[in-house]
Amino acid sequence: MWFILAKIFQGELGIYFARLKRLAILYVIMAIFGILLLAFLITALFVYVATQIGPLNAALIASGLCLAVMVGLWITTIVVRRRPEKRAQDRMKRDIASVAGTSALVNLPKIFAMARKRKAAAFLTPVVALVGFGIWRMLQGDGD
Structure with missing residues (x-):
């Protein structure tokens, strides 16, 4: 709080918020590329497994893993949701x-x-x- 008040008195508040805005935009772009990276890694893993055991088996395994993750997250929300x-x-x-x-x-x-x-x-x-x-x-x- 004192930092922002000091910036107001020094006249640098606009510069400070512009820098924060640029940083926020860069972090959003990095997050988007991180999600794309994860998607491509999962796709590459699926293609590799499909070439090893067949596309139908790979799809069944991938859907089973997604179901297991969803059930795990659901159980976690029940445990965390205590009053x-x-x-x-x-x-x-x-x-x-x-x-x-x-x-x-x-x-x-x-x-x-x-x-x-x-x-x-x-x-x-x-x-x-x-x-x-x-x-x-x-x-x-x-x-x-």
């Missing part, structure tokens, strides 16, 4: 599980030291560990 709230919930679950795991590892030496001093804590430590593991599995395993 932002759902993605935020998943992120929150991962963060909570990470914090819980980190705090458990940090406090592990204190728990073992307490268990050595008190014999009742030696019985309580596995119970606390099982409860913590159950909470962690609940946060990790909720796949709906």
Whole structure:
């Protein structure tokens, strides 16, 4: 933003936008030639396969590959199309599980030291560990 304001005050904004327009036109031309390059490569591959196994088989293989790509893209759009709230919930679950795991590892030496001093804590430590593991599995395993 400050760059454009500086260009306005210097009187170079028109020159800047003209340069951007030329660059945009060049990028569009490069994209068109890139698409043509890809089309010619696919055509060359089709001709090569057709000479090896016949035109009908090559057409069937090419159509099968196109169908597989379309199905793959369709599945990808279904996976990506999740609601932002759902993605935020998943992120929150991962963060909570990470914090819980980190705090458990940090406090592990204190728990073992307490268990050595008190014999009742030696019985309580596995119970606390099982409860913590159950909470962690609940946060990790909720796949709906």
